[in-house]
Amino acid sequence: MILIDTGDLTLCHHQGSRQQSLFIAxxxxxxxxxxxxxxxxxxxxxLAQILDVSRNTIIATYDxxxxxxxxxxxxxxxFYVAATLPDHYLxxxxxxxxxxxxxxxxxxxxxxNAFAPGVPDLVAFPRKKWQRLYxxxxxxxxxxxxxxxxxxxxxxxxxxxxxxxxxxxxxxxDRIISTSGAQQALIMAIMASTQPNDIVLVENPGYAQMRKxxxxxxxxxxxxxxxxxxxxxxxxxxxxxxxxxxxxPSNQYPLGTTLNISQxxxxxxxxxxxxxxxxxxxxxxxxxxxxxxxxxxxGLAAQTNIKVNIIYIGTxxxxxxxxxxxxxxVVPQALLPRYLEIKDALSGETQAQLQLAMAExxxxxxxxxxxxxxxxxxxxxxxxxxxxxxxxxxxxxxxxSQAAGLHITVRWHQNVCExxxxxxxxxxxxxxxxxxxxxxxxxxxxxxxxxxxxGNTSIDDIPVLIDNLKTxxxxxxxxxxxxxxx
Ligand SMILES: Cc1ncc(COP(=O)(O)O)c(C=O)c1O
Numbered sequence: 001m002i003l004i005d006t007g008d009l010t011l012c013h014h015q016g017s018r019q020q021s022l023f024i025a026x027x028x029x030x031x032x033x034x035x036x037x038x039x040x041x042x043x044x045x046x047l048a049q050i051l052d053v054s055r056n057t058i059i060a061t062y063d064x065x066x067x068x069x070x071x072x073x074x075x076x077x078x079f080y081v082a083a084t085l086p087d088h089y090l091x092x093x094x095x096x097x098x099x100x101x102x103x104x105x106x107x108x109x110x111x112x113n114a115f116a117p118g119v120p121d122l123v124a125f126p127r128k129k130w131q132r133l134y135x136x137x138x139x140x141x142x143x144x145x146x147x148x149x150x151x152x153x154x155x156x157x158x159x160x161x162x163x164x165x166x167x168x169x170x171x172x173x174d175r176i177i178s179t180s181g182a183q184q185a186l187i188m189a190i191m192a193s194t195q196p197n198d199i200v201l202v203e204n205p206g207y208a209q210m211r212k213x214x215x216x217x218x219x220x221x222x223x224x225x226x227x228x229x230x231x232x233x234x235x236x237x238x239x240x241x242x243x244x245x246x247x248x249p250s251n252q253y254p255l256g257t258t259l260n261i262s263q264x265x266x267x268x269x270x271x272x273x274x275x276x277x278x279x280x281x282x283x284x285x286x287x288x289x290x291x292x293x294x295x296x297x298x299g300l301a302a303q304t305n306i307k308v309n310i311i312y313i314g315t316x317x318x319x320x321x322x323x324x325x326x327x328x329x330v331v332p333q334a335l336l337p338r339y340l341e342i343k344d345a346l347s348g349e350t351q352a353q354l355q356l357a358m359a360e361x362x363x364x365x366x367x368x369x370x371x372x373x374x375x376x377x378x379x380x381x382x383x384x385x386x387x388x389x390x391x392x393x394x395x396x397x398x399x400x401s402q403a404a405g406l407h408i409t410v411r412w413h414q415n416v417c418e419x420x421x422x423x424x425x426x427x428x429x430x431x432x433x434x435x436x437x438x439x440x441x442x443x444x445x446x447x448x449x450x451x452x453x454x455g456n457t458s459i460d461d462i463p464v465l466i467d468n469l470k471t472x473x474x475x476x477x478x479x480x481x482x483x484x485x486x
Pocket of ligand 1: 117118180181182183184207248253281283314315316317322326327
């Protein structure tokens with residue numbers, strides 16, 4: 001049931017008596033479709049107060065509207081717009097069609113379906129603890145107004161400890177800025193470190209959302225080619241005159257390679273010599289299954305005393321859930337004012353209650369416990385993925401990503417187009433992404449590949465789903481039997 005807000009309902013005083021004027025005003029609201037069928041009218045007492053007329057006038061008007069069939073009275077409940085309106089007034093200004101609620105096609109959200117990359121286990125989200133902590137923040141009246149643009153101090157303080165211990169980040173609370181996910185941090189980093197037509201080096205294949213940012217800011221892209229297993233060949237760096245470089249050094253997205261310590265130092269030295277800003281996206285570093293994670297580039301620069309501008313970016317999208325929209329960045333002290341200026345213009349503050357709840361969540365040890373639990377779960381899912389892929393595809397598919405994160409990248413050389421394969425999989429409600437989705441235009445490859453996210457897929461479903469993919473693959477293989485290799 002919709003409650004009607006009286007909004008701009010006013011009495012038109014030159015239209016006869018007050019009752020007559022109110023009758024016309026309400027009738028027009030109804031016949032012109034502003035007050036929908038079956039919605040509840042304000043009580044007579046309330047409307048009398050708002051319009052500053054006697055309650056008797058309202059009662060008499062409502063009675064007249066009932067008598068003429070525009071509204072109905074429901075005993076003990078109030079007055080409602082009639083479901084069927086009298087014919088003779090339907091032509092006032094709007095046609096009958098305007099009474100119909102617009103038919104909004106229900107969009108079925110498939111973005112989190114089985115194997116959708118980038119989605120963590122949504123069922124395992126610690127909803128009870130989170131709900132309680134989040135709700136409690138609304139009792140803290142002082143945070144209901146305007147808050148700190150940079151981020152809540154409690155949040156930044158506790159994050160400092162977390163980033164130092166888990167990722168060796170060189171950080172103090174006064175250099176952290178809270179953001180709406182990593183996405184906001186990425187656009188702020190590009191806006192602060194480049195001018196239109198400057199060059200930014202981005203990984204190819206790489207994070208498609210970053211390319212959108214670069215294009216939006218009219219910055220030119222230079223590619224940093226990434227190859228399966230070998231990762232980024234740093235020899236490429238010497239050739240470009242970039243202002244900034246965007247990189248996912250701990251789990252390259254989506255090929256899943258890592259920069260080792262000596263590569264990290266080489267990159268830092270190059271950036272320092274050429275005055276290039278490094279944008280380090282550490283989006284899922286919490287989930288490494290095969291080896292201990294390397295320290296962040298940002299932390300390594302401080303440890304090795306290499307002077308370079310690094311913007312360190314992290315997010316709670318993977319360790320908690322995507323819709324939480326909370327991320328952070330650590331920026332050099334001298335650049336802080338510029339970053340805050342950009343944040344102010346883009347979005348203003350990040351929601352205080354979200355940060356405060358997260359501060360308590362981290363402080364009380366829930367985050368570390370949750371990460372440990374999820375690491376075990378994802379590791380088991382990763383194992384299951386490898387096993388099922390091996391069982392289903394044998395030598396046909398090769399897993400090329402490392403044991404980390406929430407996705408697996410595979411490639412093949414058979415005559416099955418990756419895009420066609422993804423479309424076929426979608427018919428089975430499975431979302432897998434072609435590697436070309438992550439690539440710059442005109443990238444040449446002599447193999448086909450896809451990215452499979454396993455974060456939000458239940459471990460028990462994995463064998464069946466891989467089996468479905470096998471069916472899709474074989475189907476296309478048979479169809480393409482006589483075609484030339486793409
Ligand atoms: C490389 C990379 N960075 C960052 C993110 C997270 O972005 P956000 O915090 O805006 O959800 C993702 C999510 O999939 C990602 O793949």
